[in-house]
Amino acid sequence: MKNESTTIKLKKKTKERLDKLRVHKRDSYDEIVQRMFNILSVCRADPETAQKKLEKLEQLRRRNRMV
DSSP: OOOOOOOOOOOHHHHHHHHHTOSSTTOOHHHHHHHHHHHHHHHHHOHHHHHHHHHHHHHHHHHTTOO
């Protein structure tokens, strides 16, 4: 399977919210969405582990000054 991509339309507010979820300056929107899906999956199975993952991501954001 090729690494295909597509274009989607987002409301400006949605894009701004995605921007706030960046961990690194160069995170793509795909990386952000994939990270969200991963955390959502973990949350369904183990909310405590998901909370820990979110805390680690927040630490990374702060360390990379993405806050």
